Amino acid sequence: MSYKYRLFIFTFLISFIPLLIISLYSYNSLRVELVKNNISRLEVVADTAKERINIALDQYLDQAELVTHRLQLGSYINNFLESENEESFEGIEDILSKLSINELNFNSAEIYNLDGKHITSTGQGENQFNINADKIQAGGDKFQLNNIFTDKNGQLQVSIWGPLFFENKKVGYIEYTANSHLFTNITDDYFLLGDTGEITLLKNTQAGDAIFLTPLRFDKNAALTRTVPKDTENATSLATIKKLEETLIEEDLVDYRGKPVFAVTRYIEPLDWSLVAKIDQEEVFSSGTTLLLAFAAVFLTTLIILMTGVLVFTRLMTKPINELTKIAQRLRQRDFSARASEIVSGELGILSKTFNEMAHELQEIYSNLDQKVKERTRKIESIEAEKEAMLSNIGEGVLATDNKGRLLFINRAAKKILGLTEGKFTGKPLTRIVKMLSGEEKPISEHNRPMNKVLQTGKPYSVTSINNNYYYLNSKGEKIPIAFVVTPINLDNRIIGSIEVFRDIMKEKEVDKAKTEFVSLASHQLRTPLTMISWYTEMLLTGDAGKISKEQKNYLREIYNGNKRMTDLVNALLNVSRLDLGTIAINPEPTDILKLMTEVLAELKPTIEKNKLSIKEKHEKIPAIHLDPRLMRIIYQNLISNAVKYTGKEGKIEINHTIMKKGEMADKNHRINTESVLITVSDNGWGIPKKQQEKIFTKLFRADNAKLKDSSGTGLGLYIVKSVIEQFNGSVWFESEENKGTKFFVIIPASGIKKKKGSKNLN
Amino acid sequence: MTKTNGKKILIVEDELPLLKALSIKLTNEGFTVLQAQNGQIGLDLALKEHPDLILLDIVMPVMDGNTMNDKLRADDWGRTANVIFLTNVTDENKWANFLGGRHYLVKSSWTIEDIVTEVKKQLGME
Numbered sequence: 001m002s003y004k005y006r007l008f009i010f011t012f013l014i015s016f017i018p019l020l021i022i023s024l025y026s027y028n029s030l031r032v033e034l035v036k037n038n039i040s041r042l043e044v045v046a047d048t049a050k051e052r053i054n055i056a057l058d059q060y061l062d063q064a065e066l067v068t069h070r071l072q073l074g075s076y077i078n079n080f081l082e083s084e085n086e087e088s089f090e091g092i093e094d095i096l097s098k099l100s101i102n103e104l105n106f107n108s109a110e111i112y113n114l115d116g117k118h119i120t121s122t123g124q125g126e127n128q129f130n131i132n133a134d135k136i137q138a139g140g141d142k143f144q145l146n147n148i149f150t151d152k153n154g155q156l157q158v159s160i161w162g163p164l165f166f167e168n169k170k171v172g173y174i175e176y177t178a179n180s181h182l183f184t185n186i187t188d189d190y191f192l193l194g195d196t197g198e199i200t201l202l203k204n205t206q207a208g209d210a211i212f213l214t215p216l217r218f219d220k221n222a223a224l225t226r227t228v229p230k231d232t233e234n235a236t237s238l239a240t241i242k243k244l245e246e247t248l249i250e251e252d253l254v255d256y257r258g259k260p261v262f263a264v265t266r267y268i269e270p271l272d273w274s275l276v277a278k279i280d281q282e283e284v285f286s287s288g289t290t291l292l293l294a295f296a297a298v299f300l301t302t303l304i305i306l307m308t309g310v311l312v313f314t315r316l317m318t319k320p321i322n323e324l325t326k327i328a329q330r331l332r333q334r335d336f337s338a339r340a341s342e343i344v345s346g347e348l349g350i351l352s353k354t355f356n357e358m359a360h361e362l363q364e365i366y367s368n369l370d371q372k373v374k375e376r377t378r379k380i381e382s383i384e385a386e387k388e389a390m391l392s393n394i395g396e397g398v399l400a401t402d403n404k405g406r407l408l409f410i411n412r413a414a415k416k417i418l419g420l421t422e423g424k425f426t427g428k429p430l431t432r433i434v435k436m437l438s439g440e441e442k443p444i445s446e447h448n449r450p451m452n453k454v455l456q457t458g459k460p461y462s463v464t465s466i467n468n469n470y471y472y473l474n475s476k477g478e479k480i481p482i483a484f485v486v487t488p489i490n491l492d493n494r495i496i497g498s499i500e501v502f503r504d505i506m507k508e509k510e511v512d513k514a515k516t517e518f519v520s521l522a523s524h525q526l527r528t529p530l531t532m533i534s535w536y537t538e539m540l541l542t543g544d545a546g547k548i549s550k551e552q553k554n555y556l557r558e559i560y561n562g563n564k565r566m567t568d569l570v571n572a573l574l575n576v577s578r579l580d581l582g583t584i585a586i587n588p589e590p591t592d593i594l595k596l597m598t599e600v601l602a603e604l605k606p607t608i609e610k611n612k613l614s615i616k617e618k619h620e621k622i623p624a625i626h627l628d629p630r631l632m633r634i635i636y637q638n639l640i641s642n643a644v645k646y647t648g649k650e651g652k653i654e655i656n657h658t659i660m661k662k663g664e665m666a667d668k669n670h671r672i673n674t675e676s677v678l679i680t681v682s683d684n685g686w687g688i689p690k691k692q693q694e695k696i697f698t699k700l701f702r703a704d705n706a707k708l709k710d711s712s713g714t715g716l717g718l719y720i721v722k723s724v725i726e727q728f729n730g731s732v733w734f735e736s737e738e739n740k741g742t743k744f745f746v747i748i749p750a751s752g753i754k755k756k757k758g759s760k761n762l763n
Numbered sequence: 764m765t766k767t768n769g770k771k772i773l774i775v776e777d778e779l780p781l782l783k784a785l786s787i788k789l790t791n792e793g794f795t796v797l798q799a800q801n802g803q804i805g806l807d808l809a810l811k812e813h814p815d816l817i818l819l820d821i822v823m824p825v826m827d828g829n830t831m832n833d834k835l836r837a838d839d840w841g842r843t844a845n846v847i848f849l850t851n852v853t854d855e856n857k858w859a860n861f862l863g864g865r866h867y868l869v870k871s872s873w874t875i876e877d878i879v880t881e882v883k884k885q886l887g888m889e
Contacts, residue, residue, distance in 0.1 A: 520852050524822055527851035527871040528778055535784045535875040542876065544791060567871050 003321070004314040011310040012303075019299055026295070030288050038284045039247055039262055045192050046264040046277035049199045053268050053275060056182035061143045064160045064176050067106060068143075078166040107157065111164070112173040119172065141170070145271055148180055148213050149224065156180040156214070156223050180214070187214040196259075197279030202228075203272060213273065218257060228256060243267050243274065251281075320348045324355055336363030399500040400489070401430050403455055408497060417482075417504050419475030437479060439469030450486045454498045460487040466508045481505050515581045519574060526570045533563045565712055572716040575634075576699060579723040586631065586727060588753050590624035593632055593677070594657060600636040601655075604644050612650045619657040622677055626752025631724045638717040639681045639744050645710055646742070647685030656680045659750070666745060670733070675750045682743035688736040696734070697722045705738065728753050768793035770886055773814035775805035775831065776849065777823040781870070785818065788875050789882065802826025806834055813840055816886055818878075821850045845885060849878075 111119045143162030151157050161175035187199045198217040202210045209227040216222040228235050234252050248263040255261045255278055263278040323340055330338035336359055340352040391398065397414030401407055407430050415421055418434050425433050431446045438444050446452060450461040462485040463470050471479040484502035488495045537560045539545060541553060548556065601608075601615065608615065643653045657679055660672045672678075688696055692703045700715040707713075725732045729749050736742035772794045776782040779800070786796045797812055799805035803826045809817060817835075821828035828848060835841035848867035866885075868878060 524852050527869075528781070531851065531870040532778070532780045532784070534871065535781065538875050539784060539788065544787065570871075 002318070004311075004318045007314045007317075008307070008310055012307060015306050016303060019303070023295060023299060027288070027292050030291060031285060034284050034288045035249060035262065038279055039249060039264065041192055042197070042262060042264045042277045042279055043247060045197075045199065046266045046275060049186055049277060050266040050268060050275050052186045053183065053201070053273070054270070056186065057145055057268075057270060059182055060145060060158060060160050060178060061162075063106070063178075064143045064162055064174075067176070068162065068164065068174060075166050078171050106176040106178050108177045110161075110175040110177075112175070114170065114172055116173065146175060148183070151177070156184060158183070184214050190217065193277070194279060194283050196261075196283040197277070200276045200278070201268075202274045202276065210274070212256075216256065222256070226256065243272075255280075317348075320352065324352060327355055327359065331359055331362060334366065336360075336366055396501050396503045399430060399502070400497060401451060401455075401499075402497045403495055405429050405431060405449075405452060405455060405498075407433060414502070417474070417480060417502075418472055435473040437469075437471040437473060443473070450484070451498050451500060454486045454488050455495055458488045458490070458495050460485065462486070466505050466512050472502070481509050483508075512581075519577050519581065522577075523570075523574050526574075527567070530563060530567045530570060534560065534567065537563060568712075569714050569716075572714040572720065575720055576716050579720060586628045586753060588626045588628050591627050591629045591632060592622075592624055593627075593636075593679075593748070594619055594622055596629060596633050597636050597640070597655065597657075600633060600640055603637075604641055607644055611644070611647075613644060613647060614650075614652050616652065616654040617656070618654070620659050622657050622659065623750070625677065625748060625750060627728055627748070628753070631727065632748075635721050635724055635746065638721045639746070642717065643681050643683040643685065643742070643744075645713070646706060647683040651684050653681070653683045655682075660747075666747060667735075670731070670745070670747070672747065676730070677748045677750060679746040679748065680743055681746075682741060684741035687738040687740050687742050688734070689738050693734075693736060697732075767795055768888070769795075770816070770888075771795045771797065771812060771814040772882065773797040773799065773805065773809055773812065773817045775799040775802065775817065775823070775828065776820040777801055778820075781820075784875060785878070788879055792879055792883075794882075802828060802831035806831050809835055809844065810838055810841065814844075816845045816847065816882060818882070819846050819848050821848060822852060847881070847885060 113119055141163055143160055146159040146161045148156065148158045156179075157177045158180045159175050159177050161173055163170045164172040164174050183201065187201055190198060193199070196217075200216060201213040203213060205211050205227065208230045210230070211224060211227045212222045214223050216226070219226060234250070234254050235256070244265055245267050246265045248265065251260065253261055253263060255263075260281040261278040262281055262284060263276050266275040266277075267273075268275055320340075327338045327340050338359055339356050342349060342352045342356065391409075392412040394411055395413055397417045398409070398411040399407065399414055400409040407426050407428055410420070410425055420433070430451055431449055435443045436449060450463070453459075454461050464483045464485065466481075466483065468483075469481065470484065471481050474480050481504070482502045483505045484500055486498055486500040489497040489499055537556055540548060541556050541560065640653075640655070647653060657677060660666060660676050660678045662672055662674055664672045666672055666678050686705050686709060688703050689705060692701075695701045696703070697718050699719045701719075702713050702715040722732055725746060725748070730747045732744065732746045734742055734744045770793075772789055774782055774785050774789070774796060776785065776798075777800050782798055782800065786798055789796050797808050797814055799808050801823045805817070805819070806826070808814075809831075819828045819832065826834075828850075832846060832848075835844055835846075846866070848865055849870050850867055851870050868881065873881075
């Protein structure tokens with residue numbers, strides 16, 4: 001919840017609750033006070049009223065005494081009683097008619113004798129009460145109030161009776177009636193009694209109920225008519241019945257109207273009357289209520305003012321905070337131009353100022369940073385552009401994939417070769433983008449794709465020879481022969497992808513094919529005529545065309561030999577050309593090389609025997625080696641026939657086969673680096689002149705002494721031997737001294753050779 | 764007149780001098796020799812005459828030796844026919860695979876005498 005509202009609610013509660021509590025308390029106190037005040041007043045009024053009633057009573061009584069005395073009614077009565085004549089009686093009436101002293105009007109008088117018998121009266125003589133004996137007994141020596149009553153006109157009167165004396169002797173009684181106004185003046189006086197208060201006078205009826213003696217404020221006809229039954233609960237007039245003087249502050253106290261009142265009761269003993277001073281509770285509290293309302297109004301107003309004040313205050317407080325918040329948000333969004341309006345004073349002022357300083361600094365830093373970033377980006381972009389240019393201009397196809405085989409990058413050359421010029425390919429699996437075929441014309445399965453193999457094993461996979469038939473299927477469905485190298489991309493010892501470089505080798509294959517076909521053609525074209533010459537010469541020599549002379553035979557032999565040399569040369573040249581063109585087919589199989597050597601020796605047996613050469617052999621047991629026997633045979637043929645050819649009669653030839661382990665020395669200059677077979681062919685023949693030894697392995701080279709001794713060598717044999725041995729990953733060298741002999745060393749690794757797909761076999 | 768030994772040999776060779784030389788030689792040895800100068804003629808003759816041995820050149824016009832051999836083998840008799848390939852090409856890649864495993868002679872390396880010997884050997888004679 002926002003600060004503003006929190007503060008508001010907080011202040012509200014802080015001010016409202018105490019105020020409320022205080023109000024309620026005050027109100028309560030007020031009520032109590034009011035009640036107290038009113039009750040006090042009521043008591044005063046009641047006491048005063050009681051006093052006044054007594055005074056009024058006394059006034060009536062005094063007046064009666066006075067009048068009686070003045071009128072000397074006693075003497076008249078006496079006269080009457082003695083004489084009983086009318087005259088004296090008329091005189092009484094006469095006197096009585098002059099009654100009206102002070103404000104007290106005695107309206108009439110009744111006279112009674114000692115026995116209480118009515119003698120005469122003024123007026124109409126209505127009230128002919130006989131004063132009964134009880135009364136005489138009770139208090140016949142003084143004047144007293146007899147009764148209060150309503151006359152035949154409805155007027156409220158009092159009757160006062162007392163004794164008549166003559167010469168200190170009671171001679172009779174007199175009863176006056178007078179207006180009750182002395183009393184009613186009191187009860188009609190509402191001074192200090194507000195609008196609802198009054199004084200009521202009550203006495204008990206014979207039935208025990210209470211009867212009102214005077215007119216009531218709210219019922220003018222109540223006098224001597226209205227009663228409050230004795231079993232009425234909570235009635236003010238109960239006091240009468242109990243003759244108590246009490247202060248009644250009870251909530252449920254009600255008056256004759258049924259309205260809740262407070263009352264003070266007094267007892268007027270002389271009259272046996274009760275006096276009740278009462279006032280409506282409502283009236284007592286009304287001032288309180290008014291006050292409360294006023295108070296509430298004040299309270300609310302105060303509250304409203306206070307709240308408004310709080311609102312304004314919090315507004316005042318939160319406005320700068322909000323502003324700062326907005327500034328902060330702008331700063332967060334990199335708008336460093338944002339500045340707070342600086343409130344001059346106080347904590348917020350300092351905050352704003354600091355904010356602005358901070359924003360300023362940030363602005364500077366960022367613009368600096370921005371600058372630097374822009375520069376760097378420019379640099380990077382230019383480098384990127386260069387790289388991009390480099391990459392896209394690489395002449396060979398480049399494909400990069402992620403570790404799941406999805407294409408990350410394809411360069412322009414690759415797109416061109418594969419015909420993928422339209423569309424986006426990055427993100428798609430490479431195996432879906434382009435199909436690869438191997439020589440068998442079947443598409444390579446996803447699992448066997450070189451890329452996947454590389455991703456799995458982390459080892460590079462390359463097919464670079466033009467003789468391996470790998471193709472990509474381009475967008476037109478054409479088979480594009482390719483040579484490729486796929487390598488894994490390593491980062492922190494994890495394979496994160498692969499990268500392939502490939503090229504279209506169609507041209508190379510075509511060139512290769514052209515070379516192959518040329519050699520084949522040359523081979524065929526050269527050999528056919530040689531065959532013809534050979535066979536026909538042979539047939540002539542064997543006499544198939546008839547007998548020939550010795551001379552003819554000799555000539556024919558020369559032709560035949562010449563042809564043979566030519567054939568040999570052609571064969572050798574063809575082999576050399578194949579070796580040069582790199583198109584030899586190597587078909588390795590487990591080969592018993594000793595057996596090959598033995599066969600070659602057997603072929604050369606005629607010449608060996610003719611020259612009486614001795615062959616010494618020393619061989620360890622050589623296991624089968626995985627190599628091409630035809631090529632191996634050529635090595636033996638060349639080395640052994642050389643030894644035979646270039647050794648004099650009765651010469652010695654030695655052939656050895658030894659197994660050599662890694663690290664051993666074949667001779668002082670040659671260390672074996674893998675388990676191999678060492679073959680040595682040595683003779684004690686003509687040797688190779690030192691000056692010409694370095695050229696021995698070159699094409700068509702024949703040492704001078706060899707040329708002299710035997711004109712029939714091609715000069716190609718050792719070149720072929722060296723080439724083939726290199727194919728076998730072996731090595732060949734020799735030691736030779738002219739006229740002493742030659743020793744050839746050949747190392748063939750025991751691991752043999754891999755199958756190489758070439759187009760040609762050597763003859 | 765040379766006596767025949769009852770064996771029929773079909774020579775399929777496009778170079779006429781070579782064809783003739785082989786024919787003469789083999790006839791002198793007593794064989795009955797049939798000649799064909801291309802694979803088509805050779806095939807027809809082979810299927811018609813059922814020779815005991817066929818000397819088959821490879822590089823020939825109209826139909827080469829390879830094709831003729833394939834067609835020959837499609838025939839019931841042809842499947843079992845005795846064939847020696849004669850060639851001067853051992854190096855064309857198609858031939859290299861083809862010849863490996865078949866009986867062939869390189870003409871320029873063989874004397875005609877040796878060829879005759881080989882023929883006899885092949886037919887179980889001598």
